[in-house]
Amino acid sequence: MKYLPLAPPGATPLRVLAIAGSDSGGGAGIQADVRTCTLLGVHALCAVTAVTVQNSVGVKGFHKVPGNVIAAQIEVVCHDIGLQAAKTGMLASTEIIEAVASAWRDHAPDGAPLVVDPVCASMHGDPLLDAGGLDSLRAELLPLATLVTPNLHEVRLLVDVEVTDAESQREAARALHDLGPTWALVKGGHLRGSQCSTDLLFDGNDFHEFESPRVDTIHDHGSGDTLAAAIACALAHGYPVPDAVAFAKDWVTECLRASYPLGHGHGPVSPLFRLGQ
Ligand code: PLP
Numbered sequence: 694m695k696y697l698p699l700a701p702p703g704a705t706p707l708r709v710l711a712i713a714g715s716d717s718g719g720g721a722g723i724q725a726d727v728r729t730c731t732l733l734g735v736h737a738l739c740a741v742t743a744v745t746v747q748n749s750v751g752v753k754g755f756h757k758v759p760g761n762v763i764a765a766q767i768e769v770v771c772h773d774i775g776l777q778a779a780k781t782g783m784l785a786s787t788e789i790i791e792a793v794a795s796a797w798r799d800h801a802p803d804g805a806p807l808v809v810d811p812v813c814a815s816m817h818g819d820p821l822l823d824a825g826g827l828d829s830l831r832a833e834l835l836p837l838a839t840l841v842t843p844n845l846h847e848v849r850l851l852v853d854v855e856v857t858d859a860e861s862q863r864e865a866a867r868a869l870h871d872l873g874p875t876w877a878l879v880k881g882g883h884l885r886g887s888q889c890s891t892d893l894l895f896d897g898n899d900f901h902e903f904e905s906p907r908v909d910t911i912h913d914h915g916s917g918d919t920l921a922a923a924i925a926c927a928l929a930h931g932y933p934v935p936d937a938v939a940f941a942k943d944w945v946t947e948c949l950r951a952s953y954p955l956g957h958g959h960g961p962v963s964p965l966f967r968l969g970q
Contacts, residue, residue: 694943696967697930699734706736707929708774711922712767712793713782714743714755714812714821720961721747721815721915722782729922729944732964735929737922738776740766742793743785745821749914749956752819757785760792767796776801777929780808780921781834787825794833806839806928809874810921811847816914816959827851836873840934842921843869844880856884859891866895876934882907882916894938901935905946912952912960919962920945 700706709730716722723739730737740763745755770776779801784790797807811830813822822830827850835841845856852868854861862879869877875896882890894901923944927937948962955961 694940694947697733697735697926697940706734707926708736708738708770708776709922709925709929710738710740710767710770710776710779711782711925712740712742712763712779712784713918714745714785715741716745716747716915718748718914718956718961720749720955720959721918725915725918725961726780726782726922728964729919729948730926732967733923733926733944735926738770738774740770740793742789743783743821745783747815749958749960751817751958752815752821755785755821757789760788763789764792764796767793768800771800771802776805778806778808778925780810780925782810782918782921783812783821784826784830784834785821786823787829790826790829790834794829794837797837806925806934807837808921808925808928809834809838809841810917811835811841811843811851812917813847813850831872835869838874839928840876840878840924840938841869841872841874842878842880842917842924844882844917845884848879856881859893862891862893863895863900866893866900870895870897878938880917880920892938892942894935896934901938903938903942905942908946908949908952910949910952912954912962913949914955914959914961916945916949916962919948919964
């Protein structure tokens, strides 16, 4: 695959802000975002939203960072360092979503793209968002989003559509777009029976389909975070949204092929292949 252009040594790279939770197992969350940004040559800024107590087997609990501290992280990096795109991951609570939305409205550079990965639960089913969080995502954050990137479980929670085939995937994309993002991406990765993973992108007018081979592995922890972070990196480089999604799909496929076992459960997708031999 073709990668993003690198800044020469000593030159300031483009910046992407990851607004996300920490994964103590180092596979998903903000650790996955930083790894992806770094290996794509982008400087990752970090607003930590929550500290999860997590290993390869599951999420044992988490501690939420106060909303005002998260907003302050966003404010100070926007004002001093500047950024070309941002992505959100685990936001944990209504209070945090409101703080992030308000800080983004007040401090983001004009027109900077925002990718919202509406993280609701871990792959093991551990909740990562409180009960009122879905309403705040719909009301506060999705209208600010350039792109929302739910998986099929998150689609069900956000718009109450059960995606089972191409037609219901389109229905879900329309319903998500109605919530206010400029673009909606319905990830088909977990569609039963598919030999390939087909994601559907919609901007209110046109549908774009992205197909990639399904990589058969249980080590796919952090794949959603990695996709959203790679999209944000490509957007930071000025890619149009469909091109950014195509780039990020290829990136995640490579990271899935390079994923590795870790602990006793699900290992992480890995961009370490980019380091070469
Ligand atoms: N932990 C954190 C902090 C996350 O942000 C996420 C996903 O965004 C997860 C865990 C879940 O990742 P996965 O669904 O790949 O297990």
